[in-house]
Amino acid sequence: MASSELPPSQHFVHEGRRIAYRCYGSGSRVVVLTHGLLMDNRMFTKLAPTLAERGNRVITVDMFGHGASDHPPDMEAYSMPQYGEDVIALLDHLGVAQAVVGGTSLGANVALEAVILAPNRVRALVLEMPVLENALAGRAVGVGEGMDRVGRVADHERR
Template identity: 60%
Template sequence: MPRRMHASLARTLASAGAHVVTLDLLGHGRSDKPDDPFAYSITAFAEQVVALLDHLGAQQAVIGGTSLGANVTLEVAATAPERVRGILVEMPVLDNALEVAIVSFAPLLLTARVFPFAVSGLRFVTRRVPRGIVPWWVGIGLDTVDHKPGPLAAYVHGLFFGHVAPPAAQRRRITAPALVIGHPRDPLHPASDAEMLAGELPNSTFERAKSILEWRRSPERLDLVATKFVLGCWRPARRSRRTAN
């Protein structure tokens, strides 16, 4: 999905005083979409996040993402912990999502490789729908399927044949404050993965969404949870009082 899927949350965090930057990873939104499968991996995406921090001159940031973005967030925290003030992870795709992920994304790879005209035809139709006349989330969905067959196949290929998240041993060594949000009844992003991750991270809080659509249709509760977490990551640590002997 393009970065504007997080526009509402970004505005909420910014209104609370946070400096918020959203990005389109390679292959997403307005970023380049090369045909090379080796250009796409969780590792490469994490490197792009760190490169953006370098470009902005930001020594540290609270890193966050949804689904693929959640996994990229974990990779950044595992490989560049000194740049991470905290992590906000929604719907991670880990061990319990493996079978559904294969069933969901393998047909995309097959279609893009064997039936590229189907991908091109869908893109031809969706690009002609004016985004201004459809609901905001419908526009996000239309932008999500706006792919040429070559880059789409390369994208799925690259993710399939690379590791999708840091292994459990690395995840347990992530000490940054973490907010993990899981959804019930979501086979691609099972709540069991989010709960497992929250149990692995030594400094984490788990928040269960009421449904997969809560943060999209009624975002007030989770926006408040996320805002408190992000602002809390920047509060100075309390000094312990010294007692006189």
């Protein structure tokens, strides 16, 4: 595939929501990349092929409300746990037992949510600019509790 060509957009339905994604490469190690707010999976058009050329199967997802995924007008339809659930449902849909999950900005928070929801499904995290101004703000939105769980999972994995 030429670097300017995108793989075809595919989709699956999770809890009535149409979620779009693209697949690059066919390696045994799976990397799922989640984009930032108001972006879509095209933000990874340079990174995804590069990772695929290095033997990875890379999946870029359009989070609910972005890109080719469903865009309901009701703001109550969106939540961070739902975004994390969609990532795990994507792994289920593709028959992937475990993946490296990464993201930028909002996508980094989605990756954190995925590991909180299903720590055994996330092999590693790649986080760029998670949306946290400081620890107090993170605690206010419930991230502190989730990070405590991530820390406990990491401690357990080291044993």
